[in-house]
Structure formats: structure tokens, C-alpha cells
Amino acid sequence: MDSAANSFGGSQSLVALAQQLRHYKAPRMPFDDDSEEATFEESAGKVVSQVGVVESATPISRDPQRFRPKRAAVLICLFQGEAGDLRVILTKRSSTLSTHSGEIALPGGKAEEGDKDDGDTATREAHEEIGLDPALVNVVTVLEPFLSKHLLRVVPVIGILNDKESFKPAPNPDEVEAVFDAPLEMFIKDENRRVEEREWMGNKYLIHFFDYETENKKFLIWGLTAGILIKAASVVYQRPPPFPEQNPIFKILENVEKDTALP
Secondary structure, eight states, X not given: OOHHHHOOOSHHHHHHHHHHHHTOOOOOOTTTTOOOOOOOOOGGGBOOOSOEEEGGGSGGGGOTTTOOOOEEEXXXXXXXXXXXXXXXXXXXXXXXXXXXXXXXXXXXXXOOTTOOSHHHHHHHHHHHHHOOOGGGEXXXXXXXXXXXXXXXXXXXXXEEESOGGGOOOOOOTTTEEEEEEEEGGGGGSSTTEEEEEEEETTEEEEEEEEEEEETTEEEEEEHHHHHHHHHHHHHHHTSOOSSOOOOOOOOOOSOOOTTOOOO
């Protein structure tokens, strides 16, 4: 796409984006209709992880009878910036939290009884964490699930915020220290990006780190959050990043136990 095609200025562009994304179909996973779940938990039900791998690339997806992960959802809330670019809302976790303190995350958490679907989970959690009224968010699609470090199944939900001015951030101080936004397209660019190679079960995979600065504040977006945003940007802009994603092909996992985790 050229630079003009990358602009999302104007409400009609957001309408067109919503129509485009409604046609997107994420790969269907083996446990989509399963109700039985494992009991692994992570960070009091919140979705923050150093590592996140696309579920279809993991051995879990090849043997759904052996393991059914706990389900969670995160909200990728997109809106039009003042420059006409497409931006995503992010949070910085409270520095007082015992786990993942100060890390960057998408609003989200584990599904609860009463949630109708993943979109309901993601928007409910966003309302609880940052005061985003679910009525302001137009949920348009879901992406392929990711598995977090402790094998929590995370479903990315894309929603569009047509009226950004109506959203007045009200972060829950027990969970969120700051609310900010970043350009979505940065996650399919090679600028301000670093990468580390790690190994699990004899297979190598990548963890991406994005440095972002706004209003004289610096944020490091990495791990599961970065992986989800790379995938989201690829779907929205309909082009892959100019760098390799994780795309590991793991061996079949012989035993999935309570302490099984990515390194």
C-alpha cells in the first residue's frame, strides 16, 4: 500500500475498515467448541506475558484431547488519530502489582460466567481497567488465539472506537498506572524494533521488543502484547511485517503439566 492508502482519516475510512475486518476469518482451533478447561492461571486472570505464541504453531493445537487451556480475551481498540493514522489503546500496569508490574499490556482478562463471547470479555475488562464504555466500541472481528507463557489461551478482539473524544480514560489504580496510544502500523515496521531468540523443547522462536516514546514518556512493548499487535497490524494493513514473526514449529508435547511454561 502507498502512504495515502495507509491513512484512516475520516469516518468513512473507519466504516470501510470495519467492513474489511468483518470479512476476516481467523483459523479455527481444535477446542473452539470444547467446554472443559484446564485450571492454569496467570497474573490473577490478567493477560500479561513475556512470551506469546500463535496457537496454531504449538503442539497444543495438535492434541486437543490432552489439554484445553483457560480462555481469555484482550481488546485491540483502534481509533483515528489527529494525523489520520490508525492508533491502538494500550495500558501500563501498576508498579505496585506483584507480577508484571509496570509492563505494557492490552486491556483484557479471563472469561467470566455471563460473558456472551470473546468480544464481551474484552470490552468488559476494558471497562473495568480503563473506564472504556463498551457501547463506544464496535467489535468487528477476532484474531487467531495466542498461547501465553503459562498456556493461557488469549483471543485478540479488534474493536473500533469511532468517537475518541467520548472516551475519558479512568484507569483502575489497582491495576493500571497509565493509558496511552500508539500507531498500529509501527508493529509491521522495522523501526525501533529489537528481537531476541529463545529456545523451548529444542525449537527456536523470536520475541520482539518495540521502543515507543510519546509526551516525553518511554514505553517498551514486547512479548505477548507485541506478538498480538504484529498480527493485528498485518491483518488490518493486509501485508506481513518485513521481519520474521515467531512462527515456531514445535515438536509434539508429550506431557502438559501444571508447571509447563514457555521459558
